[in-house]
Amino acid sequence: MCRVLGADYKKRLSEMGCMSDDDVDMDRLYKEMDLLDVTINSNYKKLKDVGSELFLEWGRADTLLKNMLKFSYVISVHDSTTPAEIDEPHFLDTLWVKKARTELDDRRKDAKKEYQKQKEKLKGMIHESRLTYDFVGFNPKEKVDPKNYYQETCKVLKQIEKIRELSVSRKEMVYRMERVQMAIAQNKLPTPKIRDLKELAMNHVKKISVKGQPIIYSLRSELLVAEMDVSRRILVLHTSISETSNSERREYNGEDISTAFDNLESEIDALEEQHEQQLEKEARMLKTRTRSGGASLSVSSESDSD
Structure with missing residues (x-):
């Protein structure tokens, strides 16, 4: 013994x-x-x-x-x-039992690191492809039993492969959608030109769409997030997601891309209304200055005649 x-x-x-x-x-x-x-x-x-x-x-x-x-x-x-x-x-030996337990714990720590590494990779790919966690069947907040890190890593790797296959056809679509979002946010192009960009994006979506299969798209952007303030009908611009804290980030739910286009159209409408209001304001200011200038000229003429 x-x-x-x-x-x-x-x-x-x-x-x-x-x-x-x-x-x-x-x-x-x-x-x-x-x-x-x-x-x-x-x-x-x-x-x-x-x-x-x-x-x-x-x-x-x-x-x-x-x-x-x-x-x-x-x-x-x-x-x-x-x-x-x-x-x-x-x-x-009791010490040898502890040694074996330490070996098991170390192995599971390694498995956890690998799981977290692949999880972050998957999250990045979902974001870059403008997909959603639900569409892929991935819950980033789900707690994993230490015994199951290996199985969960295998699931994540399968999901990564699925995203990789989808990203090939979605890459240009994401690029075109981002151009429209950036044009709206930067507010430098005329609204007809922005609508032309949206039309080009819609045409590309028609090319890659498969009948009966919806195209899921999330309007989240790593460059900017634009949200509509419906009550004031103005465009509220936010800084890059990477520069904001987790509490400040707004998650946009994934939806059929036709809905995403509708949302972009609403933002363009608001931008157009903003432009019109700005033009009206400038016209009123110009009219006011013109009247003030005319009144000054009249007073000056009367003084000269005296």
């Missing part, structure tokens, strides 16, 4: 007050053996559980055999059926 637990047999006897093997209090000896037996069974069960999970993590990570052999005691316990089959020194 002491051997498999990595305990010092003579030290144990000394702690019991025994000077030699012949000088043993049998009652205390049996109690000590019961205690060791409990520890052996407990450590055996722990190593059994850890071993099963470690073998899964090793297989998933394609771990080198030489690294697995550092935990040969885990393999022995995993392949055994009862604690009685284990008689190698230290194989049920």
